[in-house]
Amino acid sequence: MTVRILFYSILFSAIGLINYTGPVFLYNPGAAYSDSIFSLEQKAGEDSLFPIVKPLIPTFLGNNERNFYGRNAPEKLDLIWKLYLGEGETVISRKIGTKMWAGAGWTGQALLIQEDGRLYLIQGAFDHRLKKIDAETGSIIWEYEFDDVVKGTGTFWENPEPVGLEDKYIILQGSRLGISHFLDAKHVPSYRAVSYLTGKELWRLDSKWTHSYSRDVDGSALICNDTAYIGLENSLFTVFDPSPSKAKLKDGMLQPKIIQERKLYRMEDVEAHNYNVVTECSPSMLDRSIFIASGSGRVWAYDLDSRELSWEFYIGSDIDGSPVVTSDSALMISVEKQYIAGQGGIYKLKPGKDEADAVLWYFPTENKELIGWEGGVIGSVAINDFYAGDDDVKLAAFSAIDGYLYVVDHQSVLVDSLVAGPDSISLFPTPQLLFKRKIGPSISTPIFTDTKLIAAGYDGIKLFAYNEDLEFTLLDQFSVPCESTPVVYDGKVYIASRDGYLYCLGEKK
Numbered sequence: 001m002t003v004r005i006l007f008y009s010i011l012f013s014a015i016g017l018i019n020y021t022g023p024v025f026l027y028n029p030g031a032a033y034s035d036s037i038f039s040l041e042q043k044a045g046e047d048s049l050f051p052i053v054k055p056l057i058p059t060f061l062g063n064n065e066r067n068f069y070g071r072n073a074p075e076k077l078d079l080i081w082k083l084y085l086g087e088g089e090t091v092i093s094r095k096i097g098t099k100m101w102a103g104a105g106w107t108g109q110a111l112l113i114q115e116d117g118r119l120y121l122i123q124g125a126f127d128h129r130l131k132k133i134d135a136e137t138g139s140i141i142w143e144y145e146f147d148d149v150v151k152g153t154g155t156f157w158e159n160p161e162p163v164g165l166e167d168k169y170i171i172l173q174g175s176r177l178g179i180s181h182f183l184d185a186k187h188v189p190s191y192r193a194v195s196y197l198t199g200k201e202l203w204r205l206d207s208k209w210t211h212s213y214s215r216d217v218d219g220s221a222l223i224c225n226d227t228a229y230i231g232l233e234n235s236l237f238t239v240f241d242p243s244p245s246k247a248k249l250k251d252g253m254l255q256p257k258i259i260q261e262r263k264l265y266r267m268e269d270v271e272a273h274n275y276n277v278v279t280e281c282s283p284s285m286l287d288r289s290i291f292i293a294s295g296s297g298r299v300w301a302y303d304l305d306s307r308e309l310s311w312e313f314y315i316g317s318d319i320d321g322s323p324v325v326t327s328d329s330a331l332m333i334s335v336e337k338q339y340i341a342g343q344g345g346i347y348k349l350k351p352g353k354d355e356a357d358a359v360l361w362y363f364p365t366e367n368k369e370l371i372g373w374e375g376g377v378i379g380s381v382a383i384n385d386f387y388a389g390d391d392d393v394k395l396a397a398f399s400a401i402d403g404y405l406y407v408v409d410h411q412s413v414l415v416d417s418l419v420a421g422p423d424s425i426s427l428f429p430t431p432q433l434l435f436k437r438k439i440g441p442s443i444s445t446p447i448f449t450d451t452k453l454i455a456a457g458y459d460g461i462k463l464f465a466y467n468e469d470l471e472f473t474l475l476d477q478f479s480v481p482c483e484s485t486p487v488v489y490d491g492k493v494y495i496a497s498r499d500g501y502l503y504c505l506g507e508k509k
Contacts, residue, residue, distance in 0.1 A: 053169050053196070056119075057112035057487050058156035060220035061380060061445065064285040065325035068386050069447035070112065070488035073454060077463050077478040078508035080492060081138040082501045086127030089179050090149045098179065101126040101149055104496030106378070106443050107218065107282075108484025109153045111171070112494070113196070121494060122171055122196070123502055124150030130173050130194060135494065138504060142199030146192070147178035152218035153282075153485075156196065157242055160226065167244045169196035172228065174217025177207070181215075188215040189253055191232065193242060202244040203254045210234040211265065212295075213275040219322075220282040222290060227259065229302070231279035231292045237262045237302060237309070262309055265296035273297070273318070273339055281322040281380075284331075291331055291351060293319040299333055301351055313349060313358055316340050317422055321380035321445070328411060330360060332383065332396060335422055337367055337375035342424035344376015346398055348410060348431070361413050362421050362428040366402035370441045373401050378443035379485070383410065387450045393470060395434070397453055399442035405455045405462070407435035407472065435472045437462075445485040456482035456495060461505070463493075478505055 062068030087102035104125045111122035112135070119135035126149040132141040154173035162168040174191045181188050189204035207215040214233035221230040221242070228242045239260040246257045265277035278295040283302075285291070289310065290302040295318045301311035321334025330348050337344035343364035350358050367375035377400050384395040396410035413429035421428050440459025447454050453464040453472065460479035466472045480503065486495035492506040 049165060050168055051116045051197075053158070054114040055111070055156045055158075056114055056489060057110070059111070059222070060107055060109055060153035060155075060282045061322065061324070061485070064222055064224075066282060066284045066322050066380065067324055067326075067383050069382065069449065071449060072490050073449040073452035073463070073488045074491045074493065074506040075475060076507040077461060077476040077493065077505040079478075080504040080506050080508060082503050083133065083138040083140070084500055085123070085125035085131070085496060085502050086129070087500060088125075088127040088149050090126070090176055091179055091182070094182060101498075102500035103498045104502070105151055105483040105498060107153050107445070108151065108496050109445075110487050110494050110496070110502075111154055111156055112487055112489055113156060119489070121502075122154055122156070123496060124152065124154065124173060124175070125496070126150070128175070130154070130171065130199075132196070132199060133502070135492070135504070138502070144194045144199045144201065146175035146190075147180065148176035148190070150175045151216070153220045155221040155223060155228075157223050157228070159243060161243065161245065163245050166195045166198050166200060167202055170194070170202060170242065170244070171196050172221045172242060174219065177215045183213060183215060184209060187251055187253070190215060191217040191230075193244060193256070203247040203256050205240070205256055206251065206253060207232050207234050208236065210236060210263070211267070211270045211275060212277045212279075214278045218280040222283045222285060224285070224304070229283050229290050231264060231281065231283060231294065233278045233280060235264045235277045235279045235294055235296065237264050237279075237292060237300070239307075260307060262302070264292065264294040264298070264300055269296035269298070272316075276318060280320050284323045284325050286325045286329060286331070286351065289351065291323040291325075293321070293323055293333060295319060297339065299323065299331070299349065311352055313351075313355055315347070315422055317344060317376070320378045324381045324383060326383055326410065327385040327394065332381035332410070334377040334380055334398065336373065336378055337401070338373075340422040340424075342420050342422045343367055344374075344401075344422065346377060346381055346396070359421070359428050361431050362419055363406070363408060363430055364419055365400040365404070365406070368402040368441070370401050375401050377401070379445035382446045382448050382453075384448040387448060395448070395470075396431075397446045397448065397455070399439065399444055399446055399455050399457055401441050401443070403438055403441045405435075405437045405439045405442075405446065406433065407453070408433055434470050437472070437474075443483050447486055447488060449488060452488075454486050454488060454493060456484070456486055458482070461486065461493070461495060478503070
């Protein structure tokens with residue numbers, strides 16, 4: 001152990017991190033968590049040059065199906081600690097100019113990583129910085145500065161062929177395009193790889209100018225073996241090699257190897273949406289296909305064998321939420337009220353089917369205007385499938401612009417009951433509504449655990465318990481405005497707020 005700590009000290013001093021106080025200098029003999037959904041733990045003893053790192057929440061909504069949110073929710077929402085994340089300037093448009101944003105926003109869910117038995121958060125913030133934070137104390141380990149505010153959630157990747165310690169564990173993270181850039185800038189490196197251990201930049205991806213009116217990156221990459229898949233806001237589905245050793249110097253930047261790019265829009269979408277064909281969601285995986293939704297109004301499937309877009313489902317609205325994979329091999333799709341005659345809401349789709357047969361049900365939410373939104377659901381759908389037994393009711397929860405939290409049985413539909421779809425003409429089955437609660441308008445994604453449901457929004461955070469009879473009880477609430485999605489582990493809830501702070505909430509001992 002002593003040799004290992006001495007090695008880290010010498011190594012990081014040699015590369016210029018003399019003031020580095022990161023977790024690799026710490027040793028915690030406590031037992032590692034055994035319930036991670038990823039098997040990426042480094043099998044190493046005390047003489048290993050690498051710390052033992054285990055990702056618990058390594059990407060937005062926890063896994064490649066986007067349906068894992070952590071474990072062991074608390075009974076209360078007492079304040080354990082809070083950390084001021086700061087504020088930063090961002091460009092709204094050439095006409096409007098810049099604004100100052102504080103804290104963190106949509107999607108803004110923290111990654112949760114266990115390192116040598118200690119818990120750390122990776123949190124992007126509006127002060128332009130990605131931060132590694134000690135989850136027990138709220139102290140900052142390192143910060144990496146982007147060119148603009150950091151909105152989305154990153155993805156943790158364990159590099160199977162590292163050159164050294166620094167590129168063994170990597171965070172892939174996006175940001176807005178840059179306060180010194182406009183849409184027509186020659187280069188917009190808004191997606192980057194950062195060393196998890198040191199916070200040092202490893203490469204940057206130059207987001208191309210396309211027919212989309214954005215070059216930001218909000219989505220979280222999906223990584224399968226040594227290949228990463230992401231939809232950039234320029235609406236290019238991008239397949240790339242995340243390894244720094246494969247990166248090449250191009251236009252004065254070390255850039256990752258791009259394997260393939262595919263447009264997630266058609267030209268008629270560009271005209272109908274006035275260039276709003278932005279892709280903001282995170283892709284998900286089901287069998288041998290990767291699914292992604294786009295602001296073009298379409299849900300797409302990318303076939304891993306043919307390496308081509310193999311299926312699409314047209315909705316017509318803007319779509320911001322990520323496709324969520326259910327235990328019965330379906331997709332939950334959020335629909336915003338924009339560019340459509342009908343109401344926004346939630347689709348449950350059977351992928352691979354013709355459009356006429358793909359819809360299992362639709363649940364509309366009420367129209368309501370809020371900060372430019374007209375209604376529908378902006379965040380993603382939460383499901384309890386990861387936690388529920390085979391015979392348990394499979395629940396889906398979603399928070400809407402209309403101010404309500406909805407919970408439905410996503411595997412059953414009402415008999416002899418049809419609702420109008422987003423086009424206001426097509427009629428579809430609709431699921432049984434089990435619970436509806438006024439929580440205030442929200443663009444956040446709620447999260448489940450075994451017996452808890454946590455929902456956040458502009459009016460604060462609500463903690464609910466539910467039982468076998470599917471009775472929901474409000475246990476506690478905490479009043480801070482949130483756009484981000486919470487994460488829960490070991491009796492604590494971590495969530496960033498628009499008031500400038502990152503909060504750790506739980507039952508104060």
